[in-house]
Amino acid sequence: MRKYSIFLLLTLSLFLLAGCSLEPPSWAKAKAAGDLSNVKIGLSMSTLNNPFFVYLKDMVVKEADRQGFEVIVVDAQNDPAKQNNDVEDLIQQGVNALLINPTDSSAISAAVQTANGVGIPVITIDRAADKGEVASLIASDNVGGGKMAAEYIVDQLGEGAVVAELEGIPGTSAARERGQGFHSVADTKLKVVAKQAADFDRTKGLNVMENMLQGNPDIQAVFAQNDEMALGAVEAIAATGRDILVVGFDGSADALQAVKDGKLSATVAQQFDLIGQKAVQTAAEILQGKQVESSIPVPIKLVTKDDSK
Structure with a gap:
């Protein structure tokens, strides 16, 4: 009986302590x-x-x-x-x-x-x-921005232009929404031949773009879901000597300078x-x-x- 009483007392103490822990500090x-x-x-x-x-x-x-x-x-x-x-x-x-x-x-x-x-x-x-x-x-209106990028490509190159897409980090709402907006136009007015994640990273954007160009020599335009990937794509394209339209997303200082210099075609600029x-x-x-x-x-x-x- 004494052992049972001690066990009951300990159990009750633990319960009270647990209850107290629910109260935030x-x-x-x-x-x-x-x-x-x-x-x-x-x-x-x-x-x-x-x-x-x-x-x-x-x-x-x-x-x-x-x-x-x-x-x-x-x-x-x-x-x-x-x-x-x-x-x-x-x-x-x-x-x-x-x-x-x-x-x-x-x-x-x-x-x-x-x-x-x-x-x-x-x-x-x-x-x-x-x-x-x-x-x-x-x-920012990421869906609207993705749509804006696709419409710009259509305006510049016409319907049916062959395009590639550099996607951001999988699982981020920005990547999902920018892709959603882009494809709301691109799936009916453009020919998307390649899309791959480059994780919003400039170096990865360069490497992925190099592979895309090798596998798809007819690419006319690229939509990158952020400026860092876009700038990586621009570098990869420059090495080939080809003239490919590239649109980024963010409006970073480097991207705006690249647009001014004629290296990057456009960027969907956010207001940081x-x-x-x-x-x-x-x-x-x-x-x-x-x-x-x-x-x-x-x-x-x-x-x-x-x-x-």
Whole structure:
């Protein structure tokens, strides 16, 4: 009987401890509505090895500084597992809001749900999260941008032109949506003979483009789902001496210069500054207890050599 009593007591103690653990620590609880003092924002970037994301990070930090917020920046280095760990570390550091640029829209869902569990609002930037409660997505119209790129190729080369596509990191909402927009036009008005992932990376874009050119000597145009891959494709094409139209996506400084120099045909330009500003401003509104839109689109623009003069 005595052994049974001790066992029962231990079981009850464990149960009570488990129940207490469900209560989030004091630093993880949401700030009182309207309190914007000592705000700490966690910014998780998919990679800082891409000029687009470096500039986007800078715009977030600039707007946060303007509002007197502290920003803790972490770089996932395009590793979904590292990004989940990074977000958990940010939560442990007591951030009041999380801005996440997902490496993988599905994999990041676990980290989003962890933040949800302790009441920390999550805003995703440039890319969406598949699951979990996201207060707002701040991103360009990726579907519209992909469509814009295809329509430009049709305008320049006519219907039936032979094209290739360099795809971004599989699993990212940006890659899915840009491809969706592109194919909404290309599948009926262009002849897509090759498409392959080059992971939004310039070197991979060059290597994949070299292989595509060898297997498809009749390619007339290329749509790359970001500027880094587009610039890699331009380099591969230049080595062959061929005249192939290339359209990128982002509007990075390197791409805009390449358009101006006549090396890159066009880029679908995003407004980095507005994305960064709106992300921080939306976080501030949430912390003030205000309602925000679940999706905040930022306008895009096709930039060609005529526009860059």
